[in-house]
Amino acid sequence: MISIMIAVLQGLGNDALNIVGITMVLQFVVSFGFILPVNSPQGILAFSTETFSAKDCIKVGLPLTIIGYALMLIFVQTYWHILGIF
Numbered sequence: 050m051i052s053i054m055i056a057v058l059q060g061l062g063n064d065a066l067n068i069v070g071i072t073m074v075l076q077f078v079v080s081f082g083f084i085l086p087v088n089s090p091q092g093i094l095a096f097s098t099e100t101f102s103a104k105d106c107i108k109v110g111l112p113l114t115i116i117g118y119a120l121m122l123i124f125v126q127t128y129w130h131i132l133g134i135f
Contacts, residue, residue: 050079070134074125081117083110 054075058068082088086096086106096106 051076067134070125070129073129073134074121077117077121081114083113083117085110 051072054072055068058066058071082092084107086092086103092106095101096103
C-alpha cells in the first residue's frame with residue numbers, strides 16, 4: 050500500500066504535497082489493526098491458542114485504536130511540524 054501511495058502522490062505532480070508526510074500518516078493508519086484478530090498475523094496466531102474470544106479483542110482493540118489515532122493526530126499537528134516532515 051505504501052508504494053502505491055507514493056506512486057499516486059508523485060503522479061499528481063503537485064509540488065505543494067508533502068509526499069513523505071502523507072506516506073507516513075498512511076503507514077501509521079494502516080498499522081492500527083487492533084480491533085479484530087484477523088487484522089494481523091500476530092493476532093491470528095494469538096487467537097488460535099483459544100485463550101480469548103473475538104469479543105475480548107474488540108474490548109482491548111477499540112480503545113487502543115482510538116488512542117493510536119489521537120496520538121497520530123497530535124503528532125501530525127505538533128511534533129512532525131518541528132521535524133519538518135509534515
